[in-house]
Amino acid sequence: MAGRSWLLNRVLRSRGAGLLGAVVEKGDTGTDFPLSASERGQGGEVSSPRRRGGQGVRALLLALAVCLAGNAWGQDLQIGGKITFQSYRDGNTEIYVMNADGTGQTRLTNNGADDNNPSWSPDGTKIAFQRSGAIFVMNADGTGQTNLTITEYNPSWSPDGTKIATGGGEIYVTNTDGTGQTNLTNNAAEDGVPHWSPDGSKIVFNSFRDGNFEIYVMNAGDGSGLTRLTNNGAQDGEPSWSPDGSKIAFESNRDGNFEIYVMNADGTNQTRLTNNGAQDILYPATGASFSKV
Numbered sequence: 233m234a235g236r237s238w239l240l241n242r243v244l245r246s247r248g249a250g251l252l253g254a255v256v257e258k259g260d261t262g263t264d265f266p267l268s269a270s271e272r273g274q275g276g277e278v279s280s281p282r283r284r285g286g287q288g289v290r291a292l293l294l295a296l297a298v299c300l301a302g303n304a305w306g307q308d309l310q311i312g313g314k315i316t317f318q319s320y321r322d323g324n325t326e327i328y329v330m331n332a333d334g335t336g337q338t339r340l341t342n343n344g345a346d347d348n349n350p351s352w353s354p355d356g357t358k359i360a361f362q363r364s365g366a367i368f369v370m371n372a373d374g375t376g377q378t379n380l381t382i383t384e385y386n387p388s389w390s391p392d393g394t395k396i397a398t399g400g401g402e403i404y405v406t407n408t409d410g411t412g413q414t415n416l417t418n419n420a421a422e423d424g425v426p427h428w429s430p431d432g433s434k435i436v437f438n439s440f441r442d443g444n445f446e447i448y449v450m451n452a453g454d455g456s457g458l459t460r461l462t463n464n465g466a467q468d469g470e471p472s473w474s475p476d477g478s479k480i481a482f483e484s485n486r487d488g489n490f491e492i493y494v495m496n497a498d499g500t501n502q503t504r505l506t507n508n509g510a511q512d513i514l515y516p517a518t519g520a521s522f523s524k525v
Contacts, residue, residue, distance in 0.1 A: 316350040316359055327361050340374030351387045360387035360396055380410030390428050397426040403437050416455030430477045438469035445469045447482055461499030470514040483514045
């Protein structure tokens with residue numbers, strides 16, 4: 233089975249196939265990529281790691297190639313010549329950092345829990361990450377690991393570095409010390425994978441409030457101005473802004489399998505960028521979002 237995105241695995245779970253955990257294993261080719269829930273024990277622990285290759289490796293290599301592009305999207309994965317990533321090489325998921333050429337690989341977390349979804353602060357001094365369903369922040373060298381007491385997923389820094397958005401049920405925004413947590417969505421549907429616009433004024437995310445996953449945007453301050461950007465019977469999700477805020481990349485299975493699309497920030501001009509029989513997917517919050525060097 234190829235590596236899968238959060239959205240793709242939510243679709244599979246609705247069909248009884250299980251939800252992807254943010255756990256990564258070391259494949260035969262040396263590539264780090266996610267494990268499915270069937271390979272995990274209770275509480276997010278891995279129960280039976282296996283080897284994978286082929287499409288999973290291809291998907292991650294494609295993602296890393298995009299992340300390392302000079303004119304890339306976001307800064308979740310790479311900043312200042314450093315890349316943060318998650319790996320299962322030590323028997324459970326831990327956070328690592330390395331140079332852009334792959335040298336200097338350094339383990340930043342070391343505990344029995346699963347640490348994943350790393351995201352750089354805009355100034356490169358901090359990394360937010362997820363540990364067993366809670367959001368932590370640490371210094372770029374792994375010191376000062378602090379539990380923000382936020383029970384959510386997919387941390388995303390505001391461009392000014394003063395707030396963190398999270399989403400796995402609702403979209404919350406909180407101060408970087410864990411105070412001032414505000415629910416921006418507040419509905420019974422599942423809202424997830426938030427991403428700040430480059431100017432910090434808006435947050436794009438995917439939501440199941442319409443019976444399938446669609447992409448929405450709202451004002452970052454209070455959740456007002458909620459606007460649906462996609463509208464079809466397929467699954468659209470994993471949105472990520474372009475550096476200038478004029479475009480949004482996303483994944484969709486509207487043409488039969490998951491492919492990568494781009495649209496204007498207002499939802500117009502939705503254009504398919506990839507076209508093949510494999511699953512082409514984005515991971516904006518789990519370590520394969522586009523990055524600005």
